[in-house]
Structures are given as C-alpha cells and as structure tokens.
Amino acid sequence: MLREAASSGTEMGKRAKAVMDAGQLVSDDIMIGIVKDVLGFPRTANGFILDGFPRTVPQAKALDGLLSDLKIDLTCVINMEADEAEVVRRLSNRLTCRQCGKIYNLDIDNLADPARCPNCGGELYQRDDDKPETVRKRLRVYAESTAPVKEFYQRSGLLRNVNGMGSVGEVSAAILAALNQD
Numbered sequence: 001m002l003r004e005a006a007s008s009g010t011e012m013g014k015r016a017k018a019v020m021d022a023g024q025l026v027s028d029d030i031m032i033g034i035v036k037d038v039l040g041f042p043r044t045a046n047g048f049i050l051d052g053f054p055r056t057v058p059q060a061k062a063l064d065g066l067l068s069d070l071k072i073d074l075t076c077v078i079n080m081e082a083d084e085a086e087v088v089r090r091l092s093n094r095l096t097c098r099q100c101g102k103i104y105n106l107d108i109d110n111l112a113d114p115a116r117c118p119n120c121g122g123e124l125y126q127r128d129d130d131k132p133e134t135v136r137k138r139l140r141v142y143a144e145s146t147a148p149v150k151e152f153y154q155r156s157g158l159l160r161n162v163n164g165m166g167s168v169g170e171v172s173a174a175i176l177a178a179l180n181q182d
C-alpha cells in the first residue's frame with residue numbers, strides 16, 4: 001500500500017515517498033491518510049487485509065475512527081507469534097529483487113540462482129531491514145510500540161492468536177481457522 005501510494009503521485013503518496021527516501025519511518029498521520037485513500041477504492045468493497053498496520057496504538061485508534069466514518073466493521077485481528085530466533089532466521093533468508101521488488105525466501109522458493117530474480121532477471125539482494133542486527137532492533141521496536149496494539153484489540157474482543165512457528169501451510173490453515181471461528 002505504502003509503495004503503491006509512493007509511486008501513485010497522490011498528495012499522501014508524495015509525502016510518504018519523501019519520508020521513505022530519507023530512510024525514516026512514515027508517521028501515523030501519513031499512514032492513516034494512505035489507508036483512508038485506499039479504503040475508498042472500489043476494489044476493497046469485497047473486503048481487505050491490512051498487513052503490518054496498525055503498528056502503534058495511536059494508529060489503531062485512528063483506524064477505529066476511520067472505519068466507523070466509512071461504516072466498515074473490522075472482522076478480526078490476527079496475531080502471529082514466533083520466537084525471536086525463528087524470526088531472525090526467516091528474515092535472514094529473505095531476498096528482494098532490485099528491479100521488480102518481488103520478495104523471495106531461500107527456505108520456501110526453489111531458486112535456481114539465488115542472485116537472480118526468476119520473475120525479471122534482476123539482481124537479488126538482502127535489504128538492510130532483513131539483516132540479523134537490524135531484525136533484532138526491529139523486534140525491540142515491536143515490543144515497545146506494536147505489542148501494546150494486541151491489548152487494544154484484546155479489549156474489543158477482535159484478537160485471535162495464531163501459532164506462527166509452523167510451515168507456511170500450517171500457519172495458513174491456522175489463520176483460516178481463526179478467521180472462520182466466531
């Protein structure tokens with residue numbers, strides 16, 4: 001959503017791009033503005049998944065206000081839990097294409113050449129974000145700013161916890177079960 005907004009040239013997109021180009025985190029205000037724009041698109045009429053948002057309690061509160069203005073009910077909030085060593089391991093296996101932006105995982109994707117993107121032939125590289133020391137830093141930011149979001153949704157009864165330690169198939173099945181549970 002963020003990348004799309006940044007390349008779309010909308011007012012919010014331009015602001016987000018300037019912040020990201022400077023290597024900084026996009027502020028709550030800009031994130032909310034972008035989510036608001038996107039939720040107004042016709043293609044979200046049949047439902048949508050917000051991935052990696054809200055990341056802070058102020059974002060969650062703003063999202064609440066936004067959804068109530070748009071008369072949209074949040075169905076549920078999925079919290080996937082995995083231990084730190086596993087998170088570091090998975091992200092360390094993640095490669096991104098410099099050309100098309102596609103993301104691969106050495107664990108999951110059978111790459112003939114781990115240096116070349118099978119989609120476009122571009123160069124694959126490890127984002128600074130996915131290096132072990134940065135991942136540990138991100139986990140500290142998560143504990144401080146994002147973990148409180150769980151309590152926020154726990155109180156509204158929307159939170160569903162899913163064990164994130166299994167394979168892609170196992171975690172997918174657990175998420176579908178959580179979505180179908182009432």
Ligand SMILES: [Zn+2]
Binds near residue numbers: 100117119
């Ligand atoms: Zn590519």
